Amino acid sequence: MQLLDEFESYLQKNLPTLETFHPYYQEALQYMLRAGGKRFRPLLLLSVVKAKNPLLVPSAMRPALAVEMLHTYSLIHDDLPVMDDADLRRGNATLHKKFDELTAVLVGDALNTHAFYLIATAALHSDVRNALARELAYNGGIYGMVHGQILDCYFENQKLPLEKLRILHINKTAKLIAASLKMGAIIAVMSEAEQEQLYDFGIKLGLLFQIQDDIIDATKSSEEAGKTTQNDEAKNSFVNLLGLEGAIAQADELAKDIQEMLDSMDSDVADELRTLLAHYITRHKE
Amino acid sequence: MQLLDEFESYLQKNLPTLETFHPYYQEALQYMLRAGGKRFRPLLLLSVVKAKNPLLVPSAMRPALAVEMLHTYSLIHDDLPVMDDADLRRGNATLHKKFDELTAVLVGDALNTHAFYLIATAALHSDVRNALARELAYNGGIYGMVHGQILDCYFENQKLPLEKLRILHINKTAKLIAASLKMGAIIAVMSEAEQEQLYDFGIKLGLLFQIQDDIIDATKSSEEAGKTTQNDEAKNSFVNLLGLEGAIAQADELAKDIQEMLDSMDSDVADELRTLLAHYITRHKE
Numbered sequence: 124m125q126l127l128d129e130f131e132s133y134l135q136k137n138l139p140t141l142e143t144f145h146p147y148y149q150e151a152l153q154y155m156l157r158a159g160g161k162r163f164r165p166l167l168l169l170s171v172v173k174a175k176n177p178l179l180v181p182s183a184m185r186p187a188l189a190v191e192m193l194h195t196y197s198l199i200h201d202d203l204p205v206m207d208d209a210d211l212r213r214g215n216a217t218l219h220k221k222f223d224e225l226t227a228v229l230v231g232d233a234l235n236t237h238a239f240y241l242i243a244t245a246a247l248h249s250d251v252r253n254a255l256a257r258e259l260a261y262n263g264g265i266y267g268m269v270h271g272q273i274l275d276c277y278f279e280n281q282k283l284p285l286e287k288l289r290i291l292h293i294n295k296t297a298k299l300i301a302a303s304l305k306m307g308a309i310i311a312v313m314s315e316a317e318q319e320q321l322y323d324f325g326i327k328l329g330l331l332f333q334i335q336d337d338i339i340d341a342t343k344s345s346e347e348a349g350k351t352t353q354n355d356e357a358k359n360s361f362v363n364l365l366g367l368e369g370a371i372a373q374a375d376e377l378a379k380d381i382q383e384m385l386d387s388m389d390s391d392v393a394d395e396l397r398t399l400l401a402h403y404i405t406r407h408k409e
Numbered sequence: 410m411q412l413l414d415e416f417e418s419y420l421q422k423n424l425p426t427l428e429t430f431h432p433y434y435q436e437a438l439q440y441m442l443r444a445g446g447k448r449f450r451p452l453l454l455l456s457v458v459k460a461k462n463p464l465l466v467p468s469a470m471r472p473a474l475a476v477e478m479l480h481t482y483s484l485i486h487d488d489l490p491v492m493d494d495a496d497l498r499r500g501n502a503t504l505h506k507k508f509d510e511l512t513a514v515l516v517g518d519a520l521n522t523h524a525f526y527l528i529a530t531a532a533l534h535s536d537v538r539n540a541l542a543r544e545l546a547y548n549g550g551i552y553g554m555v556h557g558q559i560l561d562c563y564f565e566n567q568k569l570p571l572e573k574l575r576i577l578h579i580n581k582t583a584k585l586i587a588a589s590l591k592m593g594a595i596i597a598v599m600s601e602a603e604q605e606q607l608y609d610f611g612i613k614l615g616l617l618f619q620i621q622d623d624i625i626d627a628t629k630s631s632e633e634a635g636k637t638t639q640n641d642e643a644k645n646s647f648v649n650l651l652g653l654e655g656a657i658a659q660a661d662e663l664a665k666d667i668q669e670m671l672d673s674m675d676s677d678v679a680d681e682l683r684t685l686l687a688h689y690i691t692r693h694k695e
């Protein structure tokens with residue numbers, strides 16, 4: 124987990140700072156970024172870069188932080204009273220509980236925009252920076268994460284058929300995970316075919332991750348999970364649609380697909396991802 | 410006003426569309442963009458480009474739309490119940506009144522991110538696209554617009570001294586206006602000195618614009634202004650700090666500075682901006 128330590132140390136040194144006479148704006152900007160978390164998306168990006176070209180890892184830190192920042196803004200807004208109304212996140216009070224709702228809206232907005240500032244100012248070729256911004260904005264915005272979130276909220280009390288539930292979660296969760304892998308491939312100057320292969324792998328991985336989250340939400344306490352859980356009976360989750368057994372079977376199947384995809388991938392990248400994902404692929408069984 | 414017609418037509422043809430089974434996500438994404446408005450920021454950008462290199466105006470439409478999109482997201486979030494709690498905007502119901510609060514949060518988030526998608530995919534040199542993204546994100550995010558908004562909200566019931574009120578409004582309003590002009594200069598490949606000159610001009614213009622808004626809020630009805638007005642007694646406005654007479658005097662002085670800055674600027678750009686700003690510089694006297 125050396126890459127995680129490197130990223131964590133980069134993040135701590137690159138938290139947003141500014142001169143202001145606002146009493147807690149800077150603290151609020153940093154609060155949820157400091158709160159830890161798995162750093163799953165940046166590690167996916169960095170693992171691909173490390174496998175193909177370790178010398179580029181330092182330049183990849185900034186885009187990796189951008190992905191984490193976009194993800195963090197989405198958590199802050201998802202936790203708002205008007206959405207999930209959650210009190211706990213990453214083992215801490217959610218941002219609107221620690222400060223207030225207005226601060227949570229604005230800090231989320233600022234981190235969303237700042238992700239693109241980080242990419243635009245990374246020490247990478249202009250073409251690469253543009254490609255990274257396009258991927259992050261496509262998958263993290265209108266056509267991706269926000270689309271998934273608005274579907275999730277709108278259909279909260281209506282059971283969706285499996286195909287629509289998959290579309291919901293591909294958008295809500297999987298596309299940003301897929302984009303993280305593809306962004307690593309873009310930085311490492313891998314071929315377009317390899318970029319797309321990693322993107323497709325990421326979609327499966329994201330779906331697995333979501334099903335696992337649903338399983339954990341259904342089976343663990345808030346204390347164990349480090350966030351508000353079991354408030355999701357009404358939500359469109361795979362557990363609610365397929366039952367716990369069905370969701371676990373679905374997760375097992377995705378985990379098998381993912382192993383097969385790793386076997387057909389560039390072997391350096393596959394090895395690096397196997398190391399990283401060892402902790403994740405079977406976590407719904409822990 | 411040919412440039413406004415061109416931009417309006419480009420915007421109408423480039424509203425966000427997507428395939429979705431959400432009943433009104435696409436409509437909500439388009440709603441506030443369609444609602445009109447002065448298109449002041451995109452026109453500033455386009456006027457600079459037109460003055461220096463009219464052939465580049467078509468390629469500048471996409472970044473101009475990006476600026477309008479970022480501005481529009483900020484209006485949607487500013488109108489939320491937790492901020493200004495406004496019912497009217499651009500002569501229409503605000504987004505959370507037309508749809509609901511959750512939709513307004515998410516649509517704002519999506520438009521924020523999408524501004525950077527538009528820039529990353531513009532038909533411009535990669536270096537130019539990166540410089541545009543950096544300007545927009547710097548001035549529209551943590552270090553600019555959001556900083557101003559959080560200051561405005563936090564100090565809502567505390568009278569700030571003039572210097573702090575200026576810092577608040579330079580961040581809240583002026584920096585995005587300044588960035589719009591500078592982005593035009595970047596697209597038109599003007600020198601760094603000229604870019605900075607336009608940026609500084611934009612800061613003054615933005616302050617003037619804000620003082621004029623305060624004056625209009627204090628003197629016009631909601632119907633005349635096309636948005637909720639006169640709910641600002643508690644707000645840190647120039648009118649509340651300096652009185653109506655004082656604010657008008659301040660606006661007159663800024664208008665004079667602005668005329669002088671125009672006289673010392675590249676004459677093609679100055680002529681174009683004079684045409685555009687004829688309707689604005691003295692609007693607090695209308």
